[in-house]
Amino acid sequence: MKPRDADRLSKGVALSADEAAFAEVLEMIQTARQRALATVNAALVDLYWRVGEYISRKLETATWGEGVVEALAEYIARHHPGLTGFTRANLFRMRKFYETYRHDEKVAPLVRQLPWSHNLVILNRCKRPEEREFYLMMARRDGWSRRELERQLAGALFERVIMNPPQASAALTGTSALPRARSHAKPTVIRLL
Template sequence: MSELQLKAAQYRALQAVNKEQIALYWSIGEAIVHRQTKYGWGKSVVEELASELQKEFVGVQGFSASNLWRMRNFYLEYNNHEFLAPLVREIGWTHNIIILEKCKDEHQRFFYIEMARSFGWSKSMLINAIDN
């Protein structure tokens, strides 16, 4: 196996892991929205879920209350966007959060998702592009 083949295989593996992580975070965001609908609005729904997940998955990062709020907002923002919903699965979580928090309309979000996806922009490159 050549070095190029190895790097290509590693990249495909990272893409698969990323897609699964985004799908998980989407599902958690959806669950939060459903719990809030069922039990009423409130921070306690998110705080309780964060506590449950942290107990269940000791040592696993990403289940803080603040990140769960991001998952909720991520789901709410892209849930009804047939075009953007599949694209967000093709970039990393950090890139998605940057775009979600810095870009206020779907056209701008589409542009930066495409740029990050197509050109493999790093976090700092993405931030610089949006800020400029």
């Protein structure tokens, strides 16, 4: 081997080792960013909870009316023009968020572990408490994006898994494997990734 080729080979190995080190540093940066985003999301959801609680208490005690909430939104916009997310509609969403989960000791801590956008999707699309709990737990456990959460809601995952659990096979239950005449059972939907 020529000295020149050996020199290139050693540089290639060195670059590869450098690239591995660079990738390791990049991984540290990405991990720290993800942790920071999770911390910021948790702080925002906690803030929205507290604002919702504050508004709820003021409205319950008749200290405030709905017009005062609108005035609050205008006040925030006037004093902090760059601050977004505190419109009248969003302030009422925060109130609904708090009022929906305030008595649920199991779910209240869980909502703080998901981004606000996930919480809004679940709050607006799920009517039953057990359905909300199911999607909160699944989104947290499986790390669903908002889009994936919406896809699972559209596919009625809760209804398919919880409301209509899969039946044991005929061989296991000892019943006939022949289909029943005029069955009105809903067909099972299987989604492949």
